[in-house]
Amino acid sequence: MKTQKEYIDIINKAVAEIPYPESPRGLYEPIAYTLDCGGKRMRPMLLLASCEACGGRIDDAVSQALGLEMFHNFTLLHDDVMDRADMRRGKPTVHRRWNESTAILSGDAMLTMAGQLMSVAPDDRLADVMALFNGTAMEIYEGQQYDMDFESRQDVTVAEYIEMIRLKTSVLLGCACEMGALMAGASDEVRKAFYRYGVALGLAFQLQDDWLDTYGDPAVFGKNIGGDILNDKKTYLLITAMNRADDESRHRIESLIGTRSDEKVAEVKSIYDRLGVADECRTLIESYLAETLRELDSIDIPADAKAFFRDYAERSITRQS
Numbered sequence: 637m638k639t640q641k642e643y644i645d646i647i648n649k650a651v652a653e654i655p656y657p658e659s660p661r662g663l664y665e666p667i668a669y670t671l672d673c674g675g676k677r678m679r680p681m682l683l684l685a686s687c688e689a690c691g692g693r694i695d696d697a698v699s700q701a702l703g704l705e706m707f708h709n710f711t712l713l714h715d716d717v718m719d720r721a722d723m724r725r726g727k728p729t730v731h732r733r734w735n736e737s738t739a740i741l742s743g744d745a746m747l748t749m750a751g752q753l754m755s756v757a758p759d760d761r762l763a764d765v766m767a768l769f770n771g772t773a774m775e776i777y778e779g780q781q782y783d784m785d786f787e788s789r790q791d792v793t794v795a796e797y798i799e800m801i802r803l804k805t806s807v808l809l810g811c812a813c814e815m816g817a818l819m820a821g822a823s824d825e826v827r828k829a830f831y832r833y834g835v836a837l838g839l840a841f842q843l844q845d846d847w848l849d850t851y852g853d854p855a856v857f858g859k860n861i862g863g864d865i866l867n868d869k870k871t872y873l874l875i876t877a878m879n880r881a882d883d884e885s886r887h888r889i890e891s892l893i894g895t896r897s898d899e900k901v902a903e904v905k906s907i908y909d910r911l912g913v914a915d916e917c918r919t920l921i922e923s924y925l926a927e928t929l930r931e932l933d934s935i936d937i938p939a940d941a942k943a944f945f946r947d948y949a950e951r952s953i954t955r956q957s
Contacts, residue, residue: 637688637940640948643681646694650702666730666742667749670709673725679808680705682948683816686830689941692820700765700815703753707769708808710746711776713739718784757819764818772811779803786870790878790890797875798839806838826935833931833945840924840953846871847917848956850905856956862901868893872920876913877904885911921953 651671656664680701687697715721716729717739723729731739750769757765782800786792813834817827848857849864850873864871878886885907892900908914928949932942 637685637938637944638694640681640685640944643684643694644677646684646698647677647680647701647705650698651705654702662734662738663742663745666713666734666738667746669733670713670730670742670746671706673727675709675725677705679708679812682809682834683812683819685941685944685948686813686816687820688816689937689945690817690820690822690826690830692816692822697816697819699753699756700819701812703750703769704808704812704815706746706753707750707773710743710750711780713743713746715780717743718780761818761821765815768811768815768818772807775803775807779805779807783870787868789870792870792875794872794875794879797870797872801842802835802839805842806835809838809841810834826937829931829935833928833935833949836924836928836931837949837952840921840928840949843872843917843921843924844953844955846873847914847921850908851914852956862898862905865901865904866896872917873908873913874904876916877908877911880911880913881907925949925953 654668654671656668683701683704684694684697688694712724713730716724717731717736721729722732727733729739730742751766754765754769755762779800779802782796783804786797786800810831811834814827814831817830822830846864848861849871850861852861854860863869864874868874874889878889881889889904889907892904929946932945932949935942
C-alpha cells in the first residue's frame with residue numbers, strides 16, 4: 637500500500653495533465669480553475685487505495701478516480717451557485733469570478749467529462765462501473781433536494797437529517813471505495829463491504845464537520861467558526877437542540893433565525909452547551925466510526941491495507957480541519 641500522500645500525488649498529477657481543448661476558453665478555464673483549487677482529494681484517494689488493497693493496479697483505476705473527483709467538484713460548483721457562496725477553498729467561486737451562466741455551463745461540462753472518464757473501463761466491468769456511478773449521482777441529487785427542502789422547514793428530524801447527509805455526502809465515499817474494489821476485480825461481497833465502509837465513514841466525517849463548524853479552532857479549521865449557526869443551517873447540533881430545548885430556549889433560537897452576528901453564534905453555542913448536544917454529537921460520531929471499523933474487519937485484505945483504512949477512519953474523526 638502507498639501512503640495517503642502518494643495516492644494524492646497521483647491524483648494531482650492526473651488533474652494537471654487533463655488535456656483541455658484550447659477553445660472555447662470560457663468553458664474550460666473555469667473547470668481547470670475549479671480542479672486546481674485543491675481540496676482533500678479524499679474520494680479519488682480512497683478509490684485508488686481500495687483498488688490496490690484488493691490486488692488491482694492503480695493505473696487501471698486512475699481514470700475512474702479522476703472522474704469521481706471531476707464529478708465531486710461539479711456538484712460543488714453548482715452548489716455554490718445555489719447557495720450564492722462567495723468563496724470556496726479560499727478563492728472566489730466560479731460564479732463570482734466569472735458569472736452564474738458560466739458556472740452552470742462549465743458545471744454541465746464537468747458532469748459529462750466525469751462520465752467520459754468513468755467509461756474508460758474494461759468491457760467486462762463497464763456496465764457495473766456506470767451503474768454504480770450513475771446510481772450514486774442520482775442519490776446525491778436527491779440529497780441536495782432534501783437539503784434545499786430543509787431550509788424552509790423547522791420540523792426536520794434527526795433521522796431525516798442523517799438520511800440527507802447519507803445521500804448528499806456519504807454515498808459518494810461508498811462509491812469511491814466500491815469502485816476501487818470493482819476495478820480490481822474484487823468479489824461482490826468485498827465490493828459491498830467496502831461500500832458500507834465508505835458510507836459509514838462519510839456519516840462520521842460529515843458529523844465531524846458539523847461539530848468543527850461550531851467547536852473547532854478557527855486557526856486550525858481554516859475559517860471562522862459558527863458559519864452553520866449564522867446561516868441557520870439544519871445540522872445535527874441544531875436539530876438535536878431544538879428537539880431537546882425547553883420552550884424558552886427553543887423560542888430564543890427561533891427568534892435569532894435570519895439574523896447574523898457574533899452574538900448570535902455565542903448565544904446559540906451556549907444553548908448547545910447547556911443541552912449537551914456537542915457531547916451527543918461526539919457519541920454519534922464514535923458510533924459511526926465503530927460501524928466503519930466493523931465493516932473493515934469483515935473484508936479479507938492484507939494487514940497493511942487494513943491498517944491504512946483503519947488509520948484513515950480514526951484520523952477522520954479526530955481531524956481539526
